[in-house]
Amino acid sequence: MACLLGCSAGGAVLVVLPALLIVSSALKYDPTWASLDTRPLPAWYDEAKFGIFIHWGVFSVPSFRSEWFWWDWQGAKYNDTVDFMQENYPPDFTYADFANQFSAEFYNATQWAQLFQDAGARYIVFVSKHHEGFTNWPSKYSWNWNSQDVGPRRDLVGELATAIKNTTNLHFGLYHSLYEWFHPLYLADKESNFSTQNFVNSKTLRELYELVNTYKPDVVWSDGDWEAPDTYWKSQDFIAWLYNESPVKDTVVTNDRWGQGVMCEHGGFFTCSDRYNPGHIVNHKWENAMTIDSQSWGFRRNTVLSDILPIEQLLEQLVSTISCNGNVLLNVGPTKDGIITPIYQERLLQMGSWLKVNGEAIYGTKPWIYQNDTVTINVWYTLNNKTNPPVVYATLFAWPNANILKLGAPVTTPNTAVSLVGYKGSPFSWTASPGQGLSIIMPNINPNDLPSQWAWVLKLTNLTF
Numbered sequence: 001m002a003c004l005l006g007c008s009a010g011g012a013v014l015v016v017l018p019a020l021l022i023v024s025s026a027l028k029y030d031p032t033w034a035s036l037d038t039r040p041l042p043a044w045y046d047e048a049k050f051g052i053f054i055h056w057g058v059f060s061v062p063s064f065r066s067e068w069f070w071w072d073w074q075g076a077k078y079n080d081t082v083d084f085m086q087e088n089y090p091p092d093f094t095y096a097d098f099a100n101q102f103s104a105e106f107y108n109a110t111q112w113a114q115l116f117q118d119a120g121a122r123y124i125v126f127v128s129k130h131h132e133g134f135t136n137w138p139s140k141y142s143w144n145w146n147s148q149d150v151g152p153r154r155d156l157v158g159e160l161a162t163a164i165k166n167t168t169n170l171h172f173g174l175y176h177s178l179y180e181w182f183h184p185l186y187l188a189d190k191e192s193n194f195s196t197q198n199f200v201n202s203k204t205l206r207e208l209y210e211l212v213n214t215y216k217p218d219v220v221w222s223d224g225d226w227e228a229p230d231t232y233w234k235s236q237d238f239i240a241w242l243y244n245e246s247p248v249k250d251t252v253v254t255n256d257r258w259g260q261g262v263m264c265e266h267g268g269f270f271t272c273s274d275r276y277n278p279g280h281i282v283n284h285k286w287e288n289a290m291t292i293d294s295q296s297w298g299f300r301r302n303t304v305l306s307d308i309l310p311i312e313q314l315l316e317q318l319v320s321t322i323s324c325n326g327n328v329l330l331n332v333g334p335t336k337d338g339i340i341t342p343i344y345q346e347r348l349l350q351m352g353s354w355l356k357v358n359g360e361a362i363y364g365t366k367p368w369i370y371q372n373d374t375v376t377i378n379v380w381y382t383l384n385n386k387t388n389p390p391v392v393y394a395t396l397f398a399w400p401n402a403n404i405l406k407l408g409a410p411v412t413t414p415n416t417a418v419s420l421v422g423y424k425g426s427p428f429s430w431t432a433s434p435g436q437g438l439s440i441i442m443p444n445i446n447p448n449d450l451p452s453q454w455a456w457v458l459k460l461t462n463l464t465f
């Protein structure tokens with residue numbers, strides 16, 4: 001290990017003087033989880049709450065089944081996928097042949113950036129390379145299997161990085177798969193029970209350093225780690241470099257997919273599983289990676305409307321996740337020609353229209369003492385304690401019967417005020433329940449005058465807690 005200034009003492013210093021961590025950027029992290037896990041998550045990430053995930057690659061060409069298409073065809077050999085190839089392609093057609101049809105002719109990164117801003121997102125995570133190994137940037141380490149040499153003949157990552165960095169609200173992040181299903185060097189390392197590291201040394205790590213140095217992402221979202229230990233991937237060395245010396249050392253966040261058994265244990269924010277949403281508070285910052293198409297991350301031509309989540313469900317995911325200390329990373333799958341189809345656009349813009357009214361209950365908030373109400377189900381709480389007095393937000397997905405909403409969690413004071421975010425006819429009257437809780441008398445509001453559709457946010461001030 002190349003031990004730089006303060007490196008070996010880093011762990012001990014952190015334990016004794018945690019305040020130093022905040023003021024001193026000279027402190028170095030050791031390449032051990034014990035040290036790396038002490039790094040505070042850069043504040044922007046928790047405040048952002050909502051990001052967009054983008055799965056785009058050669059798999060977007062067949063756009064059948066999912067982004068796992070190649071594996072489903074030639075790894076798992078699922079019948080529907082094998083049949084699809086037999087019925088539609090000549091017998092000698094290879095997966096690599098799909099790359100020529102990855103055309104991207106309608107890809108306009110500026111338009112994507114505008115859409116993600118209109119969706120109310122604060123960061124994006126773009127798939128730079130999925131398990132198929134095709135790099136969406138002109139990597140020096142992916143000869144003839146990258147977006148500059150075949151297919152789009154463009155630097156897809158670079159164009160999006162430029163457009164996203166040109167916005168005021170969005171942070172730029174990259175997804176990267178450590179493993180590649182069929183890479184010969186990976187398969188040879190696997191054959192040796194990962195006692196050799198030729199794939200990691202000549203491919204994975206070189207790509208990761210190249211990506212970070214070239215595109216300076218604020219998120220490194222790792223995946224494809226689970227077959228091999230973190231020592232095989234040299235994850236801790238890479239993350240130590242990322243936190244100590246990389247061009248994004250002060251802003252970058254990482255996830256937790258860095259080797260067998262690491263997920264949900266070490267790293268930056270926890271992802272724990274795809275679509276993770278435990279429904280209770282998790283004190284370590286976490287992320288719910290969600291899809292709009294319930295069946296796939298990559299675009300599917302044969303998606304039917306019932307596969308697409310309605311906005312009500314997406315908003316429930318958003319609000320319940322944030323109440324429990326998570327962020328939501330909502331996925332879209334563009335087509336091979338670079339289009340984010342209207343059904344995805346609609347969901348994103350619906351999200352944006354809701355957040356435009358109710359964003360104060362989302363961005364920059366913290367979980368409250370209660371995450372959801374104790375009397376009325378599906379009412380979710382967040383807290384803004386940066387204001388004086390602090391504000392507790394309660395988001396409801398069903399308008400209360402007879403216009404009376406009973407909440408069990410809040411403890412009122414005589415000065416407690418209740419209003420509806422975005423509605424001018426506030427504050428509302430309420431009566432305290434015995435001991436704890438209150439009944440809020442909602443006025444008769446003409447549906448045309450409701451500040452938002454799908455879900456409503458009550459703002460409660462001057463509570464006791």
Ligand SMILES: *[C@@H]1O[C@H](CO)[C@@H](O)[C@H](O)[C@H]1NC(C)=O
Nearest residue numbers: 076077078079080081082083
């Ligand atoms: C797949 O096809 C084979 C051969 O036709 C058949 O035996 C098998 O039951 C099929 N499997 C499924 C899951 O449909």
Ligand SMILES: *[C@@H]1O[C@H](CO)[C@@H](O)[C@H](O)[C@H]1NC(C)=O
Nearest residue numbers: 106107108109110111112114
């Ligand atoms: C991309 O879209 C923007 C905004 O609509 C437009 O101004 C620009 O000309 C487009 N770029 C290309 C290369 O078509």
Ligand SMILES: *[C@@H]1O[C@H](CO)[C@@H](O)[C@H](O)[C@H]1NC(C)=O
Nearest residue numbers: 109110113162163164166167
């Ligand atoms: C940068 O932002 C400006 C102002 O929003 C916009 O007009 C321009 O098209 C953007 N450029 C790129 C490359 O995204």
Ligand SMILES: *[C@@H]1O[C@H](CO)[C@@H](O)[C@H](O)[C@H]1NC(C)=O
Nearest residue numbers: 189190191192193194195196
């Ligand atoms: C890998 O591990 C398996 C199971 O423990 C063993 O059978 C095999 O011989 C090992 N291979 C090598 C190359 O060490």
Ligand SMILES: *[C@@H]1O[C@H](CO)[C@@H](O)[C@H](O)[C@H]1NC(C)=O
Nearest residue numbers: 372373374375376377378379
């Ligand atoms: C909310 O919390 C209560 C416990 O007070 C629990 O029983 C309930 O299932 C939770 N979930 C929802 C969606 O309200």
Ligand SMILES: *[C@@H]1O[C@H](CO)[C@@H](O)[C@H](O)[C@H]1NC(C)=O
Nearest residue numbers: 366367368369383385386465
């Ligand atoms: C209020 O915010 C501060 C700073 O973020 C935090 O340390 C504290 O725990 C918060 N209070 C509550 C009740 O969450």
